[in-house]
Amino acid sequence: MFRIRFHGRGGQGMKTASRILGSAFFLEGYETQDAPRYGAERRGAPMFAYVRAAKTTIFERGIILRPDLVVVADESLLLLQSAGVLADLAEHSLLLISSSHSPEELQKKLGMVRPLLTLSMPVPKDIFTSHPPQSSACAAAAAQLLGLSLQSVRQALHMELSGLSDEKMAENEETANSAFLQMEPHRGRVGEQPETGSVSEDRPSWIILPFEDARISSPAIHGEATSLLMDTGSWRSLKPFIHKEQCSRCDLCHTYCPEGAISFDNDGYPCIDYKHCKGCLICLVQCPLHAIEAVQEDGSFHNNKQGDDQCDNS
């Protein structure tokens, strides 16, 4: 059986990627199972999707342990423990990471010795598209590594992206082609693994759950403003950047921000709390003067503020 996991953020199209790959397998005569797992069900929040494919009926269900291939839509996910990219990897698990770095650079950056491949892809033309070409690229690259044909990938694209405009479809096909080509030197590198281990597998470490009284065992969180501890800034793949020189201090962005992440500096200019700005870009859409620009997130979301000087009252 082949077991593939896709990791991405809500909105990056990894569910679609899993479906394209699932359909490509299916077209080549495999029994197939694909499914997404949403975390916070929000744009930008980490999510994953998985694909199983085999020549016989698939009885396994649910999350994939010991994946053969892990496709990562965005390298910043590797820095987020909650995204679980590195969870339950086996020795043979191969990582394919969408990144502009070379594999060696990325290994160095992440301090990782595990073998990995990187996939570079163009920045999408339309950042608000509901079918970002990342899905096609990630699926096509995975298909190449798994030894599937480009023809199946193209047919799968048409099945999964029906309803796209011709122009969008062409963009997706182009991205898929070039991703498929990029992985050519590694064609078939991910092989089929035998069925799950034998009954001599380690026994589960079951324990008898102890009784604890309601002060301890009720699902409550004590303390105030606990949601501030939730680093929703890590959900961002695009970052709103305010160009002060274009801003009229009209207040609209602040009014519409669903996270309350926009406050004002001493001069009345808006500034963004990047620890909690989740990158929904509602502010960008609302700004009447187009003073807000979306820039690619570079993974430095731990920095509290963009240009802290903009927010000198904090």
Added chain:
Amino acid sequence: MRQLLTGNGAAAWGMRLAGAEYVPAFPITPQTEIIETISGWISSGELDARMVTMDSEHSMLTAAGTAAATGVRVFTATSSQGLLYAMEMLYTVAGWRAPFVLVNVSRALSSPITLEPDHNDVLAARDSGFLQIHCSTCQEVVDSLLLAYRLGEDERVRLPVIVNLDGYYLSFTREPVILPGEDVVSRFLPPYDPEETQFRAKDPLSQGVAVLGGSHYSYFRYETHYASQNGLSVFAEIGREFGDLTGRFYSLLEEYRTDDAEIVFFMIGSFATKAKEAVNRLRDAGQKVGLLRPRLLRPFPEHAIAAALRGVKGVAVVDQNISFGKGGILFAELASALYHIKERPLALVSFIGGLGGRDISNAEFYEMARVTAEAAQSGKIPPPRLLYTKEELARIQGLKAIASAGLHKEQ
């Protein structure tokens, strides 16, 4: 033609193939995709049906029951808290004896709130009068929709039916599905003829009337019980007929490698396919293990179950639910079905697992088989066991330490 469909997609297709004409709707994760799919078909003109979005699941079930009483074929769907919110009307409309189909996409109940499945939601409807069909694959979802209409509409039954599929594990999971052709459907499921039970403006009738004193009440309630029980033979009959038409036969029970089995897993829903995987591995290792999965939970096929377990030494009952203060619900149901059977299995061992969608690993299935075999051999039956590991306890303790940090600060 085989195609990849999610469980939700399969449920929508089941509604479409069955020719349901009226769909009262209210969204809830993980059921929403069913409603979205149907409404997409209606707005594109592919499907001729009437969808009405309601203000709650309570109204939704009221609308479903009243529409069904007029003889229209009705479809609706919900999940989890939505099912609970509709519960008053579930009991009420079942008593009207007007058949329709309600899909429940299982999702564990609050509190704490979660999204993934277990069966406490659908089991809360166990005694409502709705029949219950439980699916373990997406193929079964679409087929069960057709079976459900035929079953509920049969004059020996005339009760609404719940078709249950697990959230995530089926609802969002695509797998190969064969859609029954129009020819099959038109032969298997002809248009519903409600005869004189139909409510029409020109033939006024009062439905669900008041009966005081208990005696008359007893009559109506026990008649409903009979109608539900009739569902067993009707299902067996139509499951065969469906098989003759499609090659996919549906009996009351799925018996997987039980023929010479000494140890049997007993469970419902999609996690049962995980058990099959474990059964295959255990069989590879020479162990006589099988799986028994009731498709119908109401009516409960107790005679069929007792017959299927003849000669079996031990049963590992895997309950993906918990009745607080009692334990696994399937365990109690199974025990009551076997009590008077002479050659009943020596050991029934109760396992609670998969609550809130917690995974059950292969290793855990192997261990359940081992513990059950040991119990059957020694005659010493272990107490019910929650599938829960040392590592899980450590993780929740870590989280609780964070969650109570504020508390300790004040002290």
